[in-house]
Amino acid sequence: MTVMQKKSLLFLCKCGANISNFVDLDRIADWASKAGHIDLAESHNLLCSPDGKKFFQETLKQKKPDTVVVAACSPKMHEKTFQELAESVDVNMSYIQMANIREHCAWVTQDKNEATIKSIELINAAAKRSFEAEPLKKMTMAVNTDMVVIGGGIAGIEAALSAAKADRKVYLVEKEISLGGAVIKTEDIAPSMECSPCLLAPRLSAVRNNPNITVITNAEVNEVKGFYGNFTVKIHKKARYVEESCIGCESCFEVCPVDVKSAFHLNMGTEKAVYTLFPGSVPAAAAIHKESCLHFVDNSCNACMEACPFGSINFNQKDEDIEVTAGAIIIATGFAAGDIAGIKNLKYGAIENVYTTSEFERMVCSNGPSKGELKLKNGEKPEKIAVIHCAGSMREDGLPYCSGICCVEAAKVGMLVRKQLPDVQIVNIYQELVFPNPRDFSFYKQQCEAGTHFLKSDNISSVLLSEEKERIRITALGIDPVEVDLVVLSTGLQPSESAKKLAEILNIDLEKDGFFKADHALLHATGASLDGIYIVGCAKGPVNVSDAVVTAHAAIGDALSKLVPGREIELEIMTACIDPDKCGGCKLCITVCPYKAISNNADKHISFVNEVICRGCGTCVAQCPSGAAKAKHFTDNQIYAEIGGLIYA
Amino acid sequence: MAKPKIAFYWCASCGGCEEAIVDLAEQILPVVEAVDIVFWPCAMDFKTRDIEQMANGSIAVAFINGAVRTSEQEHMAKLMRQKSGLVVAFGSCAGLGGIPALANLTSRKKIFEASYHDCPSVFNPDGVEPKTEVVVDGHKLTLPTFYETVYKLDDVITVDYYLPGCPPTTDIIVNAINAILEGKLPPKGAVLSPDKSLCSSCKLNDTKPDQVCIGPIKRIIDIIADPEKCFLTQGLICMGPATRDGCGALCIQGNMPCTGCFGPTDSCRDQGGKMISSLGGILEGEDRDSLQKATKGLVDPSGTFYRYSMSASLLGSARKEGE
């Protein structure tokens, strides 16, 4: 049996003078004619020109070569061009191999001899590699136009509503039992001092009534696979032991014998073991604290079940794992209040009547633990209140940055106090003031006029609190000591607790400060580091409500412009594949796949690649210790042949 | 019909492969019954000329164990090849270089220095070293040449089949002999053992999670290994993922991680390199410092990853000055 020597058809491009002036094309032609495995097409002046393309196609049609080597520019320039031309005349794209004799030869030396020798080596390597190629198949799929929004604060709510307006299905995933985020815990929104519940209530009911939005609460995303236009998202929804039929009528609250510290009230008040966050929440359904509920603790109580007019209590409800698909993921997980526990000078937790801004806001909220009434621990009304700016911010043992929005919150304190106690003296102690836009600045001016006294310290980190005859004494560099009844610490904003975990799940980057990193700080500020994933609201860094909403709308606008119904996305052609007859099922490839494209079939003791998810990065191929995982078009055979071709040209 | 003739020969090996044949115990009886052993210098008294006098191709199968380190071994391998229909590389040394091939990390000169001069138990006041020729009382005595490099068998002759293992296990020897006797052999060049990695038959594989992340690498002497948990996940280097199946996970059953003696699978060109590449993906740590910490316990990388396959590795040997 004689094996026919495969032949590669060589196209030499002069690239005008770009190649022909620096590489001896005649010598290459001469070498090619003697090589045995190469067939030479005429060299062309500009192979990528309309005329050159036609020449390329015609020659392919006429010669029907085994493989093709295009000796021209970088594959980054035109590999796709020639592959597509080849496909158009029924030659599989995998047989087209570029030899970069421009950037790698002509442009890197003045020595024509050297450039020519290197060109021959590259052409030979390309030809040898091409003989090992196996045909590739193009795959496309329709882009998925649905969206998953993670986090149901104001940013997440607005994102969901905008997307739903464009008829997109939206899954809004919130880890608490109802939507609202931080805004619902405040009374008024500065600088416009709009009432927060009044602002949110219609937005919440719009979400509830929108058939395009599926709200999934008490839930967290725990796995994401895929890429832009093609995500699969796994959501773990914890049981709340109350069915959706619950309308939040609160009949069960009255009968529940158990009081639980309320996280919603930042532990300043209590709620029952069966609870909602606030009246009118979305969803309306209550939930049960399993750890405290007597039914679960010792099976001694069924009171809520008996009291519920709708039969909504269900102690047997189970956690659910929900899988949804989407084209884009919007991260709206917000922020956490800056942690100041480690900053001893501020005596937070050690002295009574010292609160953070978040706690203070909760206290003065009409839906707060004291129904909005501001009083001291002893029940009396305060006469003088101090607000400490930058508490725990701009210092290495706290948040090393300025959050940019807390000065407005700090200035708001006086206004909220005067609303109910107009005669209280307010003094704000600061080192820096940040009111970065005209509206914020005029809000500040208003507060000064309304009576808030702003005191500048030389160093805000020097603030020291101490107890002084039932009052609190504050000293700081550059100011005279101040004695007050109540202190509000204006803390900064830090990344939400789940940011790190979520970044790992989504395989996206965080900034050094822990907030999600933008794809491009200026041009794509709401895009995460991976296509199809967006970051909005405080997830991308501290912002006020207005900017939280702006970023939400911006992200959805961008997502809509890409996730157009009917648009196809090309799937990766050069995926990895695992030979089931060779895979030992060691699972090591699963660990490293950055796109989670590999799963293990426990019955067959093998792993397999989901080709719709695989991006062809090749990580698993390098990982697979048994050689069962192969990268299409980058097989060992191709690479060894290429190296061999280089060495033995 | 005459019984098929079988020959055994050993090159650079420890004798374990010969032992493995003896270990067939009563299973060797039907073999002895069915064949005619015509050459087995380790066990019976044969001379080289016995083989030389045989007709070319008259031996049905020659089982050759050991790597090729001297000119005599090369000569004998070629002689066996000439006289035999089939040659089977028996064991890891013949197949991949084996333990002797770890010497490729050093040079002949250094080996001689260590063995004939520096080793504390050596008494050699005259500094004598082996020579290929020496005249004693007018008689010329010769010794084979000691090569600079240890070769695997197929570097010097064509090999038809490979029996992996250090040494091959009873089962795979018996299977191979039966396949030969029954004429049920796979295409030439095959390794006569399953072409999957050991994890595929290791009972501990189920304890390995989908996400494997190993902290500081440990040696088996550093910890008391948990016999119920995949060794790799315990931070021990188990070569199982990079090693051909077929041994029946013997070491694992003995609470020892796989050291890789069955060599790589067909699709893997460099067993050690593959394992190193794979470890890179599952080691804990991102930066230089943490990775250095994680690999601190890896005191002998070549001996760990290339214990049996140095001759078959892409590099093959250390670069030697002046060679």
Ligand SMILES: Cc1cc2nc3c(=O)[nH]c(=O)nc-3n(C[C@H](O)[C@H](O)[C@H](O)COP(=O)(O)OP(=O)(O)OC[C@H]3O[C@@H](n4cnc5c(N)ncnc54)[C@H](O)[C@@H]3O)c2cc1C
């Ligand atoms: C004390 C205080 C006062 C403020 N006052 C003002 C003001 O007067 N004016 C103003 O403009 N701004 C103010 N702000 C800022 C304002 O609160 C934020 O701009 C706004 O809350 C940002 O909304 P968001 O949706 O990005 O984040 P958030 O409101 O924090 O919402 C994030 C949501 O995501 C959920 N979540 C978190 N992690 C996950 C997860 N892994 N999975 C699912 N869900 C998750 C959270 O439970 C939450 O519901 C104030 C902030 C504070 C702390």
Ligand code: SF4
């Ligand atoms: S069963 Fe649990 S939640 Fe219901 S009333 Fe009793 S303690 Fe409260």
Ligand code: SF4
């Ligand atoms: S090539 Fe492998 S590691 Fe990369 S995405 Fe595909 S399956 Fe995952």
Ligand code: SF4
């Ligand atoms: S690394 Fe290789 S052998 Fe192991 S499971 Fe993945 S494909 Fe299979």
Ligand code: SF4
């Ligand atoms: S790595 Fe070793 S111990 Fe773990 S499953 Fe594979 S062979 Fe078994």
